[in-house]
Amino acid sequence: MRTYILRRILYAIPIALGVSIVCFSLVYIAPGDPLETVLPPDATAATIAQIKHIYGFDKPIPVQYVIWLGRVLAGNFGISIADGRPVILEVGQALKNTGLLALFAVPLAFTLGYAMGAVAGCFPGGWLDRTVTGAAVAGVSVPNYWLGIVLVILFSVQYMWLPATGMGPDGVSQLHLLQWRDLQYFVLPVITLAMIPIGIIARSTRAAVAEIRNQDFVQTLRAKGLSEWAVARHVLKNALPPVMAVMGLQFGYLLGGSILVETVFSWPGSGFLLSKAIINRDVPVLQGTILALSMIFVATNLIVDLLQSLVDPRLRRG
């Protein structure tokens, strides 16, 4: 077990390095001199040379990467072009707000998706089974930001039950998660974010459950005289590892999908920050946000793999 964990962590390191290289090169695939994105437009030649030296742009690119990596590891993501604040502060604040959304959306999507898929898989051909199968195809075809717009039209424009955008009157500083006054702002973005993963997780759970129900050991359990409930418990436990892999991917989908959903709801999270950075052509913020989000995704995949091996000992030998 310990060797497996160690090997899996070691394997994540080159991936994380590769991800950082991709993020590093974002500045270089941006059109024009990378310095243009860092410098004010009225900088003199002497300033440019000086800045070039400070940022290390006069060195070969591999050396620049190492310098950049050192800065990033020390928590220095550069300065935002749009408002001159350190990127790390902006990204940190935004991630906190996205995290709040995920705090509700992820448990909702995972439990509801797994429960729906489990019931559908245990009663193949039933109405829930057909609903889940249909909803899953619809789920992968629907643009989630449009889903958000439709929900706003329904619940804010037509019936005025819920606020359309924003995060509440006081922002994140004085958020009271237990008060409806603040909580109501969460309802629509959370549902929008969770809806599609629910469909996809339900479908993969259904498939996993249906496959395992066909295996011989289930027959043995029944022959042994176990009740249907006890059999279902065995089946659901065996269906967990493949579903967990899907859940890990869906977590990334939630993170990525939050870019568009947060834009729709003007939710001051990482996605909203990213879309602002795109409009302002603020490459340092873009780079910092992408780096932070993708590192979270790498870490999630690592955790999911470890959890999988915890649930399913067969995976540890692989």
Next chain:
Amino acid sequence: MTVMASQPVMASGQPMAAEQVMGLPGPEPDAAAAPDAHALPAITVRSYWQSVGYRLRHDPATLCFAAIVLLIVLAAVFAPLVAPDNPFQESIIGRLKPFGWRGHLLGTDELGRDMLSRLLFGGRVALLMGVVPVLIASVVGGTLGVIGGFAGGMINTATMRTMDVFYAFPSVLLAVAIAGAMGGGIANGMIALTLVFIPPICRVAETATTQVRGLDFIEAARASGARPLTIIRHHVLGNVLGPVFIYASSLVSVSMLLASGLSFLGLGVRPPTPDWGLMLSTLRQSIWVVPWVCALPGVAIFITSFCFNLVSDGLRAAMDVRM
């Protein structure tokens, strides 16, 4: 989705079709167990493609959705002929009008342009962005995967580990990162989406290649002196193209969704070009005026990508590819 049609009884002892050797089932595998044993043994041996066509013809749902896809494609291609109005014709008095206002069947947008015409023209960008990146990525990713899988060893490891790095990004995030850094526009969006799709396609091609590489007929070809390129062309490609094609067909709707998302963020086409994602993004400000008109471009995206998904599922079932 699959329609298992009853099959004529197949004569036993016939030579195995090449597809069966390579793991792809040829004509119906359970044909020998057909219930009607008294019927005359009508010996029809279908080639792989004939049986695929047979299964497709007997799958009404897929045919129906394929017809809708065809309709959407035709509507987009012949948009100038079909559209009731000029999609660029603005009107100051006719802004944000509801369905059916003065002959505008689907209302008008924030500049008074006819929504139906703009939706029809918008399909052009959507289909282009759905198909082109997937095509390019299939060629590039497929080639990389076949080379990696066939060569094995260090080359394979190097290719696949590089691909793993791009796997470590959620696809939306990677597309937004690349397009965001390069700046908007159709060409940049296509490059971004192509880069997003190369790793998964490469992985599919690599898996399929690795599976056939160790089989005897490859060994035999090598023993008979065939050169690697010849082996790849004659023996490997036939087994790799199926899975890659099916996988790529499922990516078309993903590509369309991502592209519309990019233009929703302002990274796609420039106004006034009609594009569903861009239309959603500009009409979003007007949901308090004509809510359901503003939701229309999303309906178009949803229907198109839904039909593409179902057609891809039907093709997968007909070609019996498992991934």
